Amino acid sequence: MSIAVLGAGAFGTALAISLAQNGPVILWARDPGDMAHLRENRARLPGCRFPDGLSVTGDLPDAAAADILLIAVPMQKLRAFLSDHAKHFADKTLVACCKGIELESGLGPVAVMSEVLPTATPAILTGPSFATDIARGLPTALTLACAEDKKGLRLQQSLTTPNLRIYRTTDTIGAELGGALKNVIAIACGAAMGAGLGESARAALMTRGYAEMQRLAARLHADPRTLSGLSGFGDLSLTCTSTQSRNYRLGLSIGKGEGFDPAVTVEGAATALAVDALARKLGLDLPITAAVAGLVENRLDVKSAMENLLSRPLKEE
Ligand SMILES: NC(=O)C1=CN([C@@H]2O[C@H](COP(=O)(O)OP(=O)(O)OC[C@H]3O[C@@H](n4cnc5c(N)ncnc54)[C@H](OP(=O)(O)O)[C@@H]3O)[C@@H](O)[C@H]2O)C=CC1
Numbered sequence: 001m002s003i004a005v006l007g008a009g010a011f012g013t014a015l016a017i018s019l020a021q022n023g024p025v026i027l028w029a030r031d032p033g034d035m036a037h038l039r040e041n042r043a044r045l046p047g048c049r050f051p052d053g054l055s056v057t058g059d060l061p062d063a064a065a066a067d068i069l070l071i072a073v074p075m076q077k078l079r080a081f082l083s084d085h086a087k088h089f090a091d092k093t094l095v096a097c098c099k100g101i102e103l104e105s106g107l108g109p110v111a112v113m114s115e116v117l118p119t120a121t122p123a124i125l126t127g128p129s130f131a132t133d134i135a136r137g138l139p140t141a142l143t144l145a146c147a148e149d150k151k152g153l154r155l156q157q158s159l160t161t162p163n164l165r166i167y168r169t170t171d172t173i174g175a176e177l178g179g180a181l182k183n184v185i186a187i188a189c190g191a192a193m194g195a196g197l198g199e200s201a202r203a204a205l206m207t208r209g210y211a212e213m214q215r216l217a218a219r220l221h222a223d224p225r226t227l228s229g230l231s232g233f234g235d236l237s238l239t240c241t242s243t244q245s246r247n248y249r250l251g252l253s254i255g256k257g258e259g260f261d262p263a264v265t266v267e268g269a270a271t272a273l274a275v276d277a278l279a280r281k282l283g284l285d286l287p288i289t290a291a292v293a294g295l296v297e298n299r300l301d302v303k304s305a306m307e308n309l310l311s312r313p314l315k316e317e
């Protein structure tokens, strides 16, 4: 099965580098610049050399001729990207590699792909993985979710590499929620750490944040086991504890009262707003998510957000 990765950000580039261990891979960039010549993506993933099997193109129809298309553009850009190139994607197997919930619709990547391209086969690749770790060949495990199990099995086999171990599920809703929601909780954890509230506060936010993730997942009929796996508990643990995470770093800067580069991809910011709106619509109580929405919109400071959380009525765990 031939593979192309569409979107040459840090994650798309890292996946292409890893997959090229198995055979030829095409990496599509909207602006390839001198990547092909340098054999490196200096802007997004500096220091990670391209293996011989990786070719770079700016020609989308050429890349989209591959059997499997990994879509690695940010969540809030996904719908427009798919619509703009719909004629090339109509009957394809599309694997979303983004983590987030769309602001306008409250949908995750698989649902957006199904809506825009009803004749394509949608799947999602998600889980705890920093792009640099994958590109450097460090051991990483991810979840591949595809509602059609036979197709999911083929994808699992095609996307496994010597350092990338892929687990499989048919629960696309759980997989996309795990990846999206952990980013929101990572912002909360970063904010607490940045404001000097301590590691016990972070552990409480991770645990109660995980309860919010499970609450929303249950309401949207995800399998609870998915959330306790790589896309959920796994990615939450990684993202809430590492300064490699951009979501965690945004939180840190909010906690410290510092600015943050708006050009950096931080999926949890828009996702917090999308999930907060969705929770209100569904009548669900997601107080940490609501606090993060307040922080990213500058309606709330960390001190007040924590006071709000601590003064809520006492309840059973
Ligand atoms: N980085 C990581 O460690 C991981 C990231 N992810 C997920 O991967 C997704 C992408 O993140 P990441 O690669 O890190 O982000 P980056 O900021 O590194 O790159 C984003 C990429 O998307 C491209 N892009 C942006 N808008 C469009 C558009 N309208 N059409 C086509 N291409 C577009 C950019 O192109 P250009 O360069 O031309 O601006 C860039 O190549 C996110 O959802 C993230 O959560 C998942 C796991 C790990």
Ligand SMILES: O=C(CO)COP(=O)(O)O
Binding pocket: 099, 127, 128, 129, 130, 183, 186, 235, 238, 239, 244, 245, 246, 247, 248, 265, 266, 267
């Ligand atoms: O999703 C990731 C790790 O699994 C990357 O996290 P950030 O987007 O916060 O950098």
